[in-house]
Amino acid sequence: MKIGNDVLAIAGHNPANAMTPTGIVRQWLADARSVGHSLATAREVILSVVQQRCDRGSGKGKAPKWFNVPVSEAIRSGCVSHGVSTEIVDKPIKDAWRDHVNFRAKRGEKSKSYAEFAAEWRQRNAA
Numbered sequence: 001m002k003i004g005n006d007v008l009a010i011a012g013h014n015p016a017n018a019m020t021p022t023g024i025v026r027q028w029l030a031d032a033r034s035v036g037h038s039l040a041t042a043r044e045v046i047l048s049v050v051q052q053r054c055d056r057g058s059g060k061g062k063a064p065k066w067f068n069v070p071v072s073e074a075i076r077s078g079c080v081s082h083g084v085s086t087e088i089v090d091k092p093i094k095d096a097w098r099d100h101v102n103f104r105a106k107r108g109e110k111s112k113s114y115a116e117f118a119a120e121w122r123q124r125n126a127a
């Protein structure tokens with residue numbers, strides 16, 4: 001409920017007065033847990049994506065369901081872009097992480113956290 005209210009507040013709604021359903025936030029949390037994210041990481045990813053969309057102006061005033069595609073993608077990839085340079089540098093790692101998560105999910109296995117995966121990837125691919 002708290003994260004749902006935070007999503008509403010970031011999007012410009014007053015959580016105390018909003019009649020907007022926030023049930024999709026529970027699904028995002030369940031999806032994040034299923035790919036191995038902690039509650040803290042899931043919260044960070046969800047709120048970061050919503051904040052980024054609202055900062056760009058496209059998400060202001062929207063219901064939580066409107067953020068479903070970008071939040072779901074961020075949960076699957078384990079990443080939130082914080083700037084253009086980070087996005088460019090981390091793209092190969094994000095792509096490899098996404099493949100790792102999808103492969104493990106198909107086999108019903110728990111995937112590695114993004115931080116752990118990225119550290120191993122950088123070590124393997126260090127020049």
